[in-house]
Amino acid sequence: MHRKEFIKTCGFACIGGTALTTLLQSCATTNYFAQTTIANNQISIKKAEFATIIKDKPMQRKYVLVKTDKLGFPICIYKINDESYTALFLECTHRGCELQPGGDYLICPCHGSEFTNKGIVQNPPAEENLKTFKTTTDNENIYIQL
Ligand code: FES
Secondary structure, X not given: OOHHHHHHHHHHHHHHHHHHHHHXXXXXXXXXXXXXXXXXXXXXXXXXXXXXXXXOEEEEOOEEEEOOOOOOOOEEEEEEEOOEEEEEEOEOOOOOOEOEXXXXXXXXXXXXXXXXXXXXXXXXXXXXXXXXXXXXXXXXXXXXXX
């Protein structure tokens, strides 16, 4: 291999490695699965699960994900404010793909439908809003009725 070709190959490998690392780090910080307890058809999540540290600063996550054995898809819990949360079932109402949360929206990777953080359809082909779960709170916890 010639010197110029070797340097070019190493340069692309470094750029690819950096991009992959950045992508993996961003995935790890955005899709956080919260610790939960489940009893009597109710999921309990500590409000503290929304706390995180980004670049040494305490921050609040916009949402956390919850998995249960009972349901085929995760539930996404959005923090609207300290007393108000939405719990959205991540099954697309178009043809049943798993939605991907991203910021304040949920996007379907299959055909591109978009939903708000309250489960309302913003872009077709989906026509129905997402299934939601009733949520209540106290000082420390969020409760989701299944
Ligand atoms: S399954 Fe989600 S848009 Fe088609």
